[in-house]
Amino acid sequence: MRNVYLDYSATTPVKEEVLQEMIPYFTEKFGNPSSLYDKGLESKEAIDTARARIGKLINADPKEIFFTAGGTEADNWAVFGTADKLKEKGNHIITTKIEHHAMLHSCEFLEKQGYEVTYLGIGPDGRISLEELEAAITDKTILISVMMVNNEIGTVQPIKEIAAIAKAHKVLFHTDAVQALGNIPIDVKDLGVDMMSMSSHKIYGPKGEGALYIRKGLRISNYLHGGAQENSRRAGTENLTGIVGFGKAAELADIHFDEHVKHCSELRNYLVERVLNEIPDTHVNGTMDARHPGNANITFKYIEGESILLMLNYLGISVSTGSACSSKSLEPSHVLSALGVPVEMIHGTVRFTVGDFTTKEDIDYVVENLKNIVEKLRMLSPVNAQKGW
C-alpha cells in the first residue's frame, strides 16, 4: 500500500542530514555543555553553532535565541514571564481567538490568577482588525500576542503593523511563529517583534526542541529555575542532540527556502484545484493570499471529516481534521468557529498539509481516493438524504 503523509503542520520527519548531524552527540560527543574541560566545550560549541544558524534564519543575534523544550514552552514562557515581570504595571493581555492552545490555555490560566485577557476575533480573510487591536489597548495592557501563521487555516497575520501599534503604545509584542518558520520570510528586526516562539519538529528537526527569541535588552521573568544555562535565563541541562538537530534543520530551511516554498505551494495549489474542480460542494477555508505554502483546509459539505480521515487512513493516507490537538474531541475547531464557519461545515472539514517529501503522484493518489470516499459517504449521509443542511 502507498503511504502518503499530508499532515506536515502536525509534525515533520527528521531529515537525513539533520539526523547525521545529531548522531555523534548521543555517543562520543556526550559532554555536558556546562563542564569546563574539552569534552564540555565541544558540546557548548555545538550549541553555539545551532544558535547562530537559528539566528541567521530569522535575522537575530545568536544571543537573542533561548532554547526551550519546544514551541509550547516558548509560548508559556513568553506569556508567564511577561505577566510576572510586569505585574506592577498592569494585568491586561491581548491575544486572538485563533491562537494555538499553548497560548490560549496559558492565557486562560492567567485569567484564573486575576489577569484580564481580550481575545480578538478575525475577519473572513482570517486576519485580525488593526483598529480593533488598537482600540483594545488600555493603560493596563502589558502584552499583545498574535500568531504569525495559523496552524489550521494557514493564514498570515500583519505582524509588522501589529508590532508598530504595540510599540507606539509601549506594549510588548510576542508572536507564535511555529508554523511560519521556514515557510514565510521572517526578519525579526524588520518586523519589530519583542519575542517570538519557534519549534524544531515543524521544520524537519527533532521533537521536544524549540526556542524563544527575546529581543536584546528585554528581560522577562524566568520560567524554569535551576542552573545557569542559556545565559542564566532558562535552567536545565541542554537537550544537546535536540539543539544540534534544530540548528541543522534551521540551516537547511534557510538554504532551501525558495525551493521549499515553490515545491509546497505548487503541490498545494494542484491539490486544491483538483478537489474543487472534481468534487462538488467543496470549498477552501481562509484566503488563498498570504497563506502557509503547504496548507489546504477544505470543507466537504454534508459529511463528517472524521469519516473521511478514517477512510483515507485505511488507504495509507494521513490527514487531520481541525487541529491535531482537538482531533480527539468533538468540540468544533475554535479557529473555524472564529472564521464564522457553521458547525455542520466545521465537522466536514479536513486539513491537508504538504511538505518537502510530498510528490505529485501522492496528490493524484489522494484525490482519486477522495472522490470515491466522498461519493460513498454522501450516499450514506442522512443529512444529504434530507437536504436539511
Ligand SMILES: *Cc1c(COP(=O)(O)O)cnc(C)c1O
Ligand atoms: C505545533 C505548534 C505549537 C507547539 O509546538 P511544540 O513544539 O509541539 O510544543 C505551538 N504553536 C503552533 C502554532 C504550532 O503549530
